[in-house]
Amino acid sequence: MPKCDICGKPTTSHKIEKVYVCHTCWVNRSGEVESMREEIELAKIFADNVRNSGIVISNKLNGVVTKYELYEIMAEYQDMLNNSLFLDPDGTLYIKIESKVSERLSNLIFKFALEEGWPFLLDLIKVYDPDNEEVIDCSTILNAISRMVILTRHKEGVEGIPVEALEYMVKFHEAPDTEWEESFVCGWGFDHPDFRFKEILEQAVEDDESIWASGILEPAFYADQKKAAAILIEFLRKDYVSNVDKMKLVQAVTFYTDAKWDEPDLLPRYWDWKRAVDYGRFRWDDEVERALKDAIEEELADYIAEGQSKVIHDTIGRIADSIPAYEIDFSKEWSLEDLGI
Numbered sequence: 001m002p003k004c005d006i007c008g009k010p011t012t013s014h015k016i017e018k019v020y021v022c023h024t025c026w027v028n029r030s031g032e033v034e035s036m037r038e039e040i041e042l043a044k045i046f047a048d049n050v051r052n053s054g055i056v057i058s059n060k061l062n063g064v065v066t067k068y069e070l071y072e073i074m075a076e077y078q079d080m081l082n083n084s085l086f087l088d089p090d091g092t093l094y095i096k097i098e099s100k101v102s103e104r105l106s107n108l109i110f111k112f113a114l115e116e117g118w119p120f121l122l123d124l125i126k127v128y129d130p131d132n133e134e135v136i137d138c139s140t141i142l143n144a145i146s147r148m149v150i151l152t153r154h155k156e157g158v159e160g161i162p163v164e165a166l167e168y169m170v171k172f173h174e175a176p177d178t179e180w181e182e183s184f185v186c187g188w189g190f191d192h193p194d195f196r197f198k199e200i201l202e203q204a205v206e207d208d209e210s211i212w213a214s215g216i217l218e219p220a221f222y223a224d225q226k227k228a229a230a231i232l233i234e235f236l237r238k239d240y241v242s243n244v245d246k247m248k249l250v251q252a253v254t255f256y257t258d259a260k261w262d263e264p265d266l267l268p269r270y271w272d273w274k275r276a277v278d279y280g281r282f283r284w285d286d287e288v289e290r291a292l293k294d295a296i297e298e299e300l301a302d303y304i305a306e307g308q309s310k311v312i313h314d315t316i317g318r319i320a321d322s323i324p325a326y327e328i329d330f331s332k333e334w335s336l337e338d339l340g341i
């Protein structure tokens, strides 16, 4: 039997939402019953507010005129995401709220960034620092920064990108999925004079984050395939980098694009950068492609062949560890696309 929430006696006499009160308390401790009722009512309002916050915030964003109004709503959004985790630690509610707000908020931050330039975003970076535990979600800021990085590179050249923005993106190398992926876009700044890109790649390989390293190397190919290929080849030639890591790094030419360099890119989200900057069509330069293929063949052919034989002998029929390039045949003419999983 349920117990009275005030005295603990088993009872079903009175009920407020999910809470029981015995009849004695109901009569003799009516003051306590009343404040309990208020508390329950407030909790209900709180929960309703959080549940509806996705739509409410999204609507408010429609009316934003000044950046100060935007700041206020962004703060409210953080609070609501935080509250949602309190109500629903599984994160289902969080995802529901985020899905209502994320695209619209990213677009609006980007709009202000276009109007006010980099200083606007650099101010946001200071507030929405992922190292600050109170900050819940940075993905919308990261998205707007990603767009500005690509745009600035095309309009002004790589030096026009503030290095703080690139360093900010790197902070998300261990973030949950959305931010982790969006951080790949920092590769657009790979040849910035103040950006320690190669050092970051080294560190990532050392920390067993070679997939992330390949993720940030991938956009570098869009930016300048010749220079990007030189970096990839440099890593393929390093004796201390394991074959497993080399194989992951090679995915810089296959992983996100799925080797379809000529089709719309998925990053950054909500924005077709190829159209925005009038990129045209990506084509492999013959010399670059040749150099890449030579390096891959020389460094990885044996390793890949070994992986392929394991796949063939795998009696369970699984493709062991989804080895990339498991169908490639180096004895015949092959293309970089064949490296895909």
Ligand SMILES: [Zn+2]
Pocket: 004, 005, 006, 007, 008, 009, 021, 022, 023, 024, 025, 026
């Ligand atoms: Zn009682």
